[in-house]
Amino acid sequence: MAETDRARTGKGRSDDHLFDRELDHLPPAVRWREWMNRVEATIFAASEPVGRETLARIVGKSCSIDLLIDDIREELRGRPYDLVAVAGGWKHLTRPAYSDAIQTAVGGNERAVDLTQSEVLVLMYIAYFQPITRGELSSFFGKEISRDLIGHLRGSGMITSGPRSPTPGAPYTYVTTKEFLLQFGLETLRDLPELEALEDAGLLNRHSPTADAMLIGATTDEDGEGDDEALSA
Known part of the structure; x- marks a missing residue:
């Protein structure tokens, strides 16, 4: 009975039916090309970035994922898209030079998030x-950060x-x-710009009256009363 059940479900099949990661029967150059493909x-x-562990399931144990990615990216030179390391994996993304053409043809990015300046500051x-x-957060900005903004x-x-x-x-x-x-x-949070770089670019004010590293655009005004709508709306 158990053997019949295995036959029906496909369990107990020979190794011939398992996915061949190693491709030992192929010449090295052909094997590498197949792994790249x-x-x-x-x-x-x-639809989401693909991580290293996922890719390791479809290539040989001795295969270097990084070298494969490098070879793929080299072949994509001159193409309007690239293979980009982002969010802990890799993803096909169009090159920034073609953003205007894409916007004109098909509209904006469906994933784009519409945030106010205040929300971006928070x-x-x-992030940092x-x-x-x-x-x-409220202590940092010198006024209450509303639940609506966080929501x-x-x-x-x-x-x-x-x-x-x-x-x-x-x-x-x-x-x-x-x-x-x-x-x-960003691939990881380590790719965030250094705080010093933001200050040099004029995006950060370390001498804000309300915080040690206050972002420009969210400081209080001269009488100490900030723009309540900016951070609690």
Whole structure:
């Protein structure tokens, strides 16, 4: 009976029916080309970035994923798209030079997130100082960060709840998500610009009256009363 069940479900088949990762029967050059094709096809078909562990399932154990990716990218030189390391994996993305043509032909990016300047400022601070609570964000900006603002960032998929803070009341902290990395074209959070670089570019003011690293555009005005709508709307 057990043998009959295995026959019906396909279990117990010989190794001949298993996926051949190694391709030992092929000459080295042909084998490498097949691995390249498998990797590129898998990344092309995926809607999300494909990680190293996933790609390792379709190539030989001795195969270098990084060298495969390098060879694929070399062949894509001159093409309007590239294979980009983003959000912990690889993804086919069109080159920025063709963004206007794509916008004209088919409209904007469906994944694009519409954020206000205030939301971007809060998101940047979460990205650099996560995990962080709403209370800590409010202290930083010198005014309350509303639940609505946090809710919109959560709804956009850019942040999510992190571990509870060890402070009294154990409030939830907030951290950025994989979607955040995708939206900003980052492979990991280590790819965020250095804070000093943001200051040099005029995007950061370390001498803000409300915080040690206040982002320009969210500072208080001369009488100490900030723009409440900017951060609590």
